[in-house]
Amino acid sequence: MARxxxxxxxxxxxRVRAAALRLFAQSGYAAVSMRSIAAEVGVQVGALYNYTPDxxxxxxxxxxxxxxxxxxxxxxxxxDAADRLAGFVSFHIRYHHxxxxxxxxxxxxxxxxxxxxxxxxxxxxxxxxxxxxxxxAAGVAEGSFGIADTRxxxxxxxxxxxxxxxxxxxxxRLTLSDVETQYRKMVLNAVRV
Amino acid sequence: MARxxxxxxxxxxxRVRAAALRLFAQSGYAAVSMRSIAAEVGVQVGALYNYTPDxxxxxxxxxxxxxxxxxxxxxxxxxDAADRLAGFVSFHIRYHHxxxxxxxxxxxxxxxxxxxxxxxxxxxxxxxxxxxxxxxAAGVAEGSFGIADTRxxxxxxxxxxxxxxxxxxxxxRLTLSDVETQYRKMVLNAVRV
DNA sequence: TTTGTTTCTGAACGGGCGTTCTTTTATTCT
DNA sequence: AGAATAAAAGAACGCCCGTTCAGAAACAAA
Numbered sequence: 001m002a003r004x005x006x007x008x009x010x011x012x013x014x015r016v017r018a019a020a021l022r023l024f025a026q027s028g029y030a031a032v033s034m035r036s037i038a039a040e041v042g043v044q045v046g047a048l049y050n051y052t053p054d055x056x057x058x059x060x061x062x063x064x065x066x067x068x069x070x071x072x073x074x075x076x077x078x079x080d081a082a083d084r085l086a087g088f089v090s091f092h093i094r095y096h097h098x099x100x101x102x103x104x105x106x107x108x109x110x111x112x113x114x115x116x117x118x119x120x121x122x123x124x125x126x127x128x129x130x131x132x133x134x135x136x137a138a139g140v141a142e143g144s145f146g147i148a149d150t151r152x153x154x155x156x157x158x159x160x161x162x163x164x165x166x167x168x169x170x171x172x173r174l175t176l177s178d179v180e181t182q183y184r185k186m187v188l189n190a191v192r193v
Numbered sequence: 194m195a196r197x198x199x200x201x202x203x204x205x206x207x208r209v210r211a212a213a214l215r216l217f218a219q220s221g222y223a224a225v226s227m228r229s230i231a232a233e234v235g236v237q238v239g240a241l242y243n244y245t246p247d248x249x250x251x252x253x254x255x256x257x258x259x260x261x262x263x264x265x266x267x268x269x270x271x272x273d274a275a276d277r278l279a280g281f282v283s284f285h286i287r288y289h290h291x292x293x294x295x296x297x298x299x300x301x302x303x304x305x306x307x308x309x310x311x312x313x314x315x316x317x318x319x320x321x322x323x324x325x326x327x328x329x330a331a332g333v334a335e336g337s338f339g340i341a342d343t344r345x346x347x348x349x350x351x352x353x354x355x356x357x358x359x360x361x362x363x364x365x366r367l368t369l370s371d372v373e374t375q376y377r378k379m380v381l382n383a384v385r386v
Numbered sequence: 387t388t389t390g391t392t393t394c395t396g397a398a399c400g401g402g403c404g405t406t407c408t409t410t411t412a413t414t415c416t
Numbered sequence: 417a418g419a420a421t422a423a424a425a426g427a428a429c430g431c432c433c434g435t436t437c438a439g440a441a442a443c444a445a446a
Contacts, residue, residue: 012393028304030223034434046436047394055434108301111221149367152375155360156353163352174342182341186349190383205423227404239406240424248404 015041016051020058025101029059029112059109060117066102067124070095074131081139082188088132089184092161097176100165107162129154136191146193157187208234209244213251218294222252222305252302253310259295260317263288267324274332275381281325282377285354290369293358300355322347329384339386350380 019040023032034055038045052058074091077084096103106121113121133154139145147153161183168179212233216225227248231238245251267284270277289296299314306314326347332338340346354376361372 026304028221028223030221031305033432035432043393044395045434046396049435050393111219112224147379148375149371152367152372153379155356156376156379159356159359160349160353163348166352167348174345178342179345182345183349186340186346186383189385190379192382226402228402236423237425238404239426242405243423 012041012043012047013051016048017058017062021062021101021105024059024062024109025104029055029105029109056112056114056117059105060113060121062102063106063109063113063121064124066099066106067121067128071124071128071131074128076131077135081135081142081144084135085139085188085191086184088135089157089161089187090180092158093164093176093180093183096162096165097168103162103165129158132157139191144193145191147191153191157190160187205234205236205240206244209241210251210255214255214294214298217252217255217302218297222248222298222302249305249307249310252298253306253314255295256299256302256306256314257317259292259299260314260321264317264321264324267321269324270328274328274335274337277328278332278381278384279377281328282350282354282380283373285351286357286369286373286376289355289358290361296355296358322351325350332384337386338384340384346384350383353380 016037019037020032023037023040026032034048035045037058038048041048052061073095074088077087079087106125110118110121133150136145136147136150136153136157140147140150164179164183168176170176209230212230213225216230216233219225227241228238230251231241234241245254266288267281270280272280299318303311303314326343329338329340329343329346329350333340333343357372357376361369363369
């Protein structure tokens with residue numbers, strides 16, 4: 001038996017990526033076998049190679065598309081630096097909350113990338129950090145922020161925000177909106193003069 | 194040939210753990226084989242099982258001893274809440290900087306623990322977080338801190354601080370002391386009224 | 387209905403995995 | 417010196433890995 005009724009490339013391709021995303025996030029890249037991805041899709045392992053040249057590309061493509069989408073959606077914001085920073089905080093928390101698997105992978109599986117692929121991903125991540133750093137620098141120029149080194153502050157803020165997706169649960173004590181409000185306040189306080 | 198001249202259990206045991214620590218941090222638990230650990234120690238793979246019942250225990254013991262040492266060294270601090278918080282920030286940054294491999298493992302390899310082992314590690318981590326939360330709660334009681342939810346603030350601060358060890362390099366632009374100073378200021382600002 | 391193409395199966399490849407076990411050697415004790 | 421013990425070597429166990437490939441089944445075009 002080969003080729004189950006009704007199946008097409010346009011359906012299976014995304015399902016392969018979705019299964020890989022879920023399993024990589026759950027167990028880690030190295031612990032997930034191509035066979036387990038195939039099983040999740042409901043296909044034999046050989047069929048996966050119609051959709052990816054190899055396992056490494058599967059990981060890389062997931063990371064790259066996540067970061068490219070992140071960059072495409074992250075605007076530079078409007079208003080003064082404080083407004084723009086508040087907007088960035090809300091955007092980051094909400095965007096990452098909606099894509100916990102992709103976030104997890106993008107932060108945890110960097111060491112499983114080949115050197116060339118790592119450079120690409122690192123470049124994208126750096127571009128995202130630059131969006132925040134530009135806001136912080138504008139605030140310093142305005143005189144409304146009082147941070148000594150904008151690069152450090154950028155990393156501190158991003159680490160703080162990204163941490164949310166490691167513990168926040170919809171079923172928990174607080175709504176995402178509560179969390180967002182408190183983080184906005186903490187971040188704005190952290191960088192003020 | 195068996196048993197190289199001059200070797201003893203008290204020497205090899207720690208070397209096994211050190212090799213595992215380094216390799217787990219470098220490549221991830223799942224990607225490191227018992228054979229590669231043995232090679233790093235300079236021994237055949239079978240000899241490792243004189244020092245650990247299995248690979249999982251090796252990971253668990255590394256995490257547990259790291260967290261137990263962390264708890265043993267983290268004091269509750271002295272003075273008012275702001276002083277104690279500043280002390281916590283400095284301690285966390287310095288302690289984690291001195292043990293980057295252990296920190297990395299303790300945060301990245303949680304999902305490779307068995308359920309029972311995970312509960313133990315999670316309990317230890319929680320006790321460490323409680324040290325910080327108690328300081329924050331004291332500050333709120335004093336009226337010097339203005340955070341709505343101490344649990345959220347605890348996680349935010351720890352995520353921020355732990356992030357340092359992912360990017361800080363001795364060879365970089367800033368000294369650890371510079372970083373420490375700026376983080377102390379950012380954290381104290383973040384929680385103030 | 388035939389032909390061609392796409393998508394999948396199923397088997398196979400060489401190799402690495404964690405772990406166990408027997409045997410050999412270095413050291414310590416008597 | 418000889419016996420006992422500790423520590424390591426080396427081989428073997430069954431199993432799973434990523435990847436390849438020939439062939440079969442479903443679909444599309446004629």
